[in-house]
Amino acid sequence: MSLVLDAAAQDLLFREARTANTFTDEPVTDEQIQAIYDLVKYGPTSMNQSPLRVTLVRSPEARERLVSYLMEGNQAKTAAAPLVAILSADIEFHEELPQLFPHYPQAKDFFGDRGVRENAAALNAALQAAYFIIGVRAAGLAAGPMTGLDFAGVQKEFLDDDHAPLMVINIGKPGEDAWFPRSPRLEYEQVVTTV
Amino acid sequence: MSLVLDAAAQDLLFREARTANTFTDEPVTDEQIQAIYDLVKYGPTSMNQSPLRVTLVRSPEARERLVSYLMEGNQAKTAAAPLVAILSADIEFHEELPQLFPHYPQAKDFFGDRGVRENAAALNAALQAAYFIIGVRAAGLAAGPMTGLDFAGVQKEFLDDDHAPLMVINIGKPGEDAWFPRSPRLEYEQVVTTV
Numbered sequence: 001m002s003l004v005l006d007a008a009a010q011d012l013l014f015r016e017a018r019t020a021n022t023f024t025d026e027p028v029t030d031e032q033i034q035a036i037y038d039l040v041k042y043g044p045t046s047m048n049q050s051p052l053r054v055t056l057v058r059s060p061e062a063r064e065r066l067v068s069y070l071m072e073g074n075q076a077k078t079a080a081a082p083l084v085a086i087l088s089a090d091i092e093f094h095e096e097l098p099q100l101f102p103h104y105p106q107a108k109d110f111f112g113d114r115g116v117r118e119n120a121a122a123l124n125a126a127l128q129a130a131y132f133i134i135g136v137r138a139a140g141l142a143a144g145p146m147t148g149l150d151f152a153g154v155q156k157e158f159l160d161d162d163h164a165p166l167m168v169i170n171i172g173k174p175g176e177d178a179w180f181p182r183s184p185r186l187e188y189e190q191v192v193t194t195v
Numbered sequence: 196m197s198l199v200l201d202a203a204a205q206d207l208l209f210r211e212a213r214t215a216n217t218f219t220d221e222p223v224t225d226e227q228i229q230a231i232y233d234l235v236k237y238g239p240t241s242m243n244q245s246p247l248r249v250t251l252v253r254s255p256e257a258r259e260r261l262v263s264y265l266m267e268g269n270q271a272k273t274a275a276a277p278l279v280a281i282l283s284a285d286i287e288f289h290e291e292l293p294q295l296f297p298h299y300p301q302a303k304d305f306f307g308d309r310g311v312r313e314n315a316a317a318l319n320a321a322l323q324a325a326y327f328i329i330g331v332r333a334a335g336l337a338a339g340p341m342t343g344l345d346f347a348g349v350q351k352e353f354l355d356d357d358h359a360p361l362m363v364i365n366i367g368k369p370g371e372d373a374w375f376p377r378s379p380r381l382e383y384e385q386v387v388t389t390v
Contacts, residue, residue, distance in 0.1 A: 002226050003230050005332075009201060009333075013329075034383050037387060050380065053386055053388075055390060100378055100379060100381065122318070123361065130321070133239065138204075138205070145241075184297065185237065191248055191249055192249045
């Protein structure tokens with residue numbers, strides 16, 4: 001075996017973890033989300049930018065508003081999930097760099113241009129979104145990430161001009177018939193080349 | 196404990212894993228990269244798009260060319276790393292959708308517009324880049340991801356118009372003084388809000 005990570009952890013995070021489309025009624029607590037965050041916050045980003053922000057949609061009224069911005073095929077499962085989160089990128093992340101990158105006080109100055117910040121925030125928040133999905137699985141929960149939605153509508157309804165939504169994630173214990181058969185993956189030779 | 200993942204795995208992947216700036220001479224084999232890929236290929240992407248591509252820069256001549264496109268502060272460590280990989284997003288990923296999403300033959304038709312493909316590839320390849328970083332750590336190796344580089348130059352030198360570079364990653368066993376002190380992370384309350 002070329003991996004050090006134990007097989008049970010490999011299964012939990014990757015091999016047996018699946019994108020869930022149905023969930024049980026078991027609630028997902030703030031303590032679980034805090035434990036997930038306290039683990040995945042250590043995942044690396046460029047200059048420790050850490051632009052990911054998470055909006056937990058807990059009130060029934062907010063849930064209803066969110067569902068109206070999803071593609072029809074994503075609506076029923078999102079209405080029924082124990083917890084739904086909007087993941088977004090904070091385009092003003094540079095304001096936190098003096099806290100996040102204290103040994104290099106000039107770091108904030110690299111990000112005076114909003115276009116530069118938008119690109120950096122999009123990449124690094126996406127990295128953190130992936131860490132978050134892994135963290136949900138580390139908590140023994142299933143994630144159902146979705147990008148089939150009206151992004152401008154979700155931004156206007158729940159966020160502001162400085163927070164760009166990346167995806168919405170349903171979170172919970174998988175229910176009955178929670179997933180489709182696993183789709184094929186690309187072969188190593190289709191993905192990895194050597195120069 | 197709110198997490199199911201065992202503590203040793205939490206440490207290996209997140210808490211004790213660090214972005215390495217120095218490495219030992221121990222080689223990183225193709226078998227290790229294949230084992231990493233065979234694990235992280237299961238990480239979820241939208242419609243199983245799987246746009247990440249990996250270029251392993253193994254020849255000394257290619258390494259030298261790559262180093263010339265990096266910011267000065269990244270050059271010496273990249274010249275000395277056991278293995279260096281360019282991660283890129285395949286903007287023509289939709290050509291593989293009939294293989295990747297076989298139960299929905301129309302999937303490819305969603306991506307006729309190149310701008311739509313560029314956005315989807317950027318997000319989903321970034322998710323997969325994060326899974327890859329986690330996979331490098333799962334192999335007991337350290338990753339040194341870098342975005343301080345001339346992206347257009349790397350694309351022209353190593354890729355083509357349909358492959359957008361995301362980052363370069365140094366990979367190996369951490370060496371002496373491999374990392375800076377851990378930078379602070381944002382508090383939970385700075386990241387997570389509830390509606």
